[in-house]
Amino acid sequence: MRKSIRIGLILSLLFIGTELVRGWGFFAHQRINRLAAFTLPEEMLGFYKEHIVFLTEHAVDPDARRYAVKGEACRHYIDLDIYGDSAIYTMPHKWEDAKALYTEDTLKEYGIVPWHIETMRKRLVYAFRSKNPYKILKVSAEIGHYIADSNVPLHTTENYNGQMTNQKGIHGFWESRLPELFAEDYDFFVDKAEYVNDPVERAWANVKTAHLAMDSVLFLERELNAKTSPDKKYSFEERNKQTVKVYSKEYSAKYHKLMKGMVERQMRASIKMVADFWYTCWVDAGQPNLDEIKNYEFDEELKKQIKEERNFWKNRTVKSREHN
Numbered sequence: 001m002r003k004s005i006r007i008g009l010i011l012s013l014l015f016i017g018t019e020l021v022r023g024w025g026f027f028a029h030q031r032i033n034r035l036a037a038f039t040l041p042e043e044m045l046g047f048y049k050e051h052i053v054f055l056t057e058h059a060v061d062p063d064a065r066r067y068a069v070k071g072e073a074c075r076h077y078i079d080l081d082i083y084g085d086s087a088i089y090t091m092p093h094k095w096e097d098a099k100a101l102y103t104e105d106t107l108k109e110y111g112i113v114p115w116h117i118e119t120m121r122k123r124l125v126y127a128f129r130s131k132n133p134y135k136i137l138k139v140s141a142e143i144g145h146y147i148a149d150s151n152v153p154l155h156t157t158e159n160y161n162g163q164m165t166n167q168k169g170i171h172g173f174w175e176s177r178l179p180e181l182f183a184e185d186y187d188f189f190v191d192k193a194e195y196v197n198d199p200v201e202r203a204w205a206n207v208k209t210a211h212l213a214m215d216s217v218l219f220l221e222r223e224l225n226a227k228t229s230p231d232k233k234y235s236f237e238e239r240n241k242q243t244v245k246v247y248s249k250e251y252s253a254k255y256h257k258l259m260k261g262m263v264e265r266q267m268r269a270s271i272k273m274v275a276d277f278w279y280t281c282w283v284d285a286g287q288p289n290l291d292e293i294k295n296y297e298f299d300e301e302l303k304k305q306i307k308e309e310r311n312f313w314k315n316r317t318v319k320s321r322e323h324n
């Protein structure tokens, strides 16, 4: 009797634990957008700095509406291995070509992150052209999210949570737990934002780097797990007044060491790419004068609308897979 209650409790704790850790994790997404802003040129810096709170808070919107908005889920990943072992070399980079080869339904089923970055890029150019401050900020925050996701190795595989190799939980472990524990020691200094000549190819280049790192992410954890007793692998921590089961600090440190700086590298690559894309969109829009809209304030109506939208996301769930 007691034992079954205990097991039930542990299972519910584990559930809470995995629920809390999703996406790069709130912490990493917010940090990436924030740091990207500070690499922008003078002409953009004032506006982005003025609205840094919005840019960081809304970095996680795409995950917040992940379960509420149909069609949102597939924008965060691409299961490249579905298309064969060498898909990273053979997948057409242009949406129209990929669609002709695999159909839109199939592409959406297995994720569209590199193509969605291109959609968002066009939206951001348009927002800059219209000089609409709210749209610039909203699309900037959200393209930052998708770019960051595309740099996460486990966002490029069907085995996104280690569910096919008995490593369930590794998704949150790699992209949330590790940055939360170790990002304080990372060097986030990246070069100034640079113009991207071919954004489609740049998106694919970053996806490729992430995808090629994916085998190590899975393999090295499997090896470490084989050498570790279960009571050393997990521990319990207090989060929001709840006890959650987490990968222990000791286990996390060992895994982090095996990654040889990969989490840091991928976070830096995210920051650089976000900044480069923001800058490129601004240039392509004809370098609008952002100082003229720098002191823009959200009116009450818009604030209300944003709040209502967030509540809607929270309270609605459409059927979709867990991958984010």
Ligand SMILES: [Zn+2]
Residues within 6 Å of the ligand: 023, 024, 062, 063, 076, 145, 149, 324
């Ligand atoms: Zn995401």
